[in-house]
Amino acid sequence: MSAVPYAEIALPEVTVQRQTRSGRIAMTLAVLALLALAAMPWWASTGTIRSxxxxxxxxxxxxxxxxxxxxxxxxxxxxxAFMGASGYALFVLAQTYGINPFMAVFLSLLVPAVLAVPMYLLLHRLDGPYFAIGTWVLAEVFRLIASNLPLVNSGAGMSLRVMKDYSLFERNVAMSLLCTMMLIVTLGGSYWLLRSRFGLALIAMRDNPIAAASQGVNVAKLRFLVYVASAVGCGLAGAIYFMAQLRITPGSAFDPMWTNIVIFIVMIGGIGSIEGVLIGSLIYFIADRWFGEYGATYFVVLGLMTLLVALYARSGIWGLASKRWDAPWFPIRRKLLDPNR
Known part of the structure; x- marks a missing residue:
């Protein structure tokens, strides 16, 4: 009996599904939301735009x-640390050197990108809680440097007085467009990354770094790139936020409260998912507007909520919803469809 040549073997057609109906609906709503965000100066008040x-x-x-x-x-x-560094870079470029403040937003991103490299080289040998403590220590070092650096007016802080050269409407238009661009870069960029071949490597690294490395994933390089990208994304948010505030001080620029906020958002919404970030952000935003006036009691309640979720629902709200309904808003899985069905 002669063997059948490999080229003559009929292989079944394989169909891989990467998009879902819920994903298409969510993408349509996301595009409409971004368009509404960019058009805010024509339909929203200044207070709404700031919120x-x-x-x-x-x-x-x-x-x-x-x-x-x-x-x-x-x-x-x-x-x-990267939010504060980018914010201070914006103020120095615009207020001290006279660069257009809206152009300075993008130039300021060079600072967190450059700072992230030596920081990671210093911290990458640490693991777990030691890495976390190291990042907090470096952030405090940044705060102390800003508090004693004459270029940024030391502890007195800086004001972005050049913004008075632009009308309120012009500032609102710029802020709306910058917010739209920021979400496209951070959310859209993350979604694109997770759907790419690098996303497969990231998911494999998340599940088991040792197994991922054994399959050819360069875990060290990938972690470095993600750390730098995260630093730039945080720097972009910091530059836009402090431009809207029109003032920056060492205490506000390097406020560890930002870390508390994002940990709450991600833990409540669901770590490892874009949907969880959106849900957690809305929950925190609404809670802060409604109950922020209660001060310490309010923060205790948020802390207890985070602790309960960590103990009894580690996948967060989105994780619990996903177990019951398979309707991802930003699908990143590859599903093999049966060609015989």
Missing amino acids: VLILCCYIAVAQMWNLLAGYAGLVSVGQH
Whole structure:
């Protein structure tokens, strides 16, 4: 009996599904939301625009932390260092050197990108809680440097007085467009990354770094790239946020409260998912607006909520919903369809 040549073997057609009906609906709603966000100066008040800007910053920073901790396995409690560094870079470029403040937003991103490289080289040998403590220590070092650096007016802080050269409408238009761009870069960029071949490597690294490395994934390089990307994303959010505030001080620029916020958002919403970041951000934003006036009691309640979720629902709200309904908003899985069905 002669063997059948390999070229003559009929292989079954394989269909891989990467998009779902829920994903298409969510993508349509996301595009409409971005268009509405960009058009805010024509339908929303200045107060509404500022509130939406803060919400967008929550989403952006939380997604960068989610990408870092949920996929790269690097739990950082010092990402506010990059927010403050980028914010100060914006103020120096615009106020001290006279560069257009809206152009300075993009130039300021060079600072967190450059700073992230030596920081990671210093911290990458640490693991688990030691890595987290190291990031917090470096963030405190940044705060102390800013408090004693004459270039940034030391502890007195800086004001972005050049913004008075632009009308309120022009500032609102710029802020709306910057928020739209920030969400496209952070959320859209993360979604694109997770659907690419690098996303497969990230998911494999998240599930088991040792097994991923044995299959050819360069875990060290991938973690480094994710750390730098997360730093730039946080820097973008910091530059936009402090431009809207018109003032920056060492205490506000390097406020560890940002870390508390993003940890709450990601833990409540669901770590390792874009949907969880959106849900957690909305929950925190609404809770902060309604109950923020209660001060310490409010933070205790948020802390207890985070603890309960960590103990009894580690996958967060989105994780619980996904177990009951298979309707992802941002599908990243590859599903093999049966050709005989």
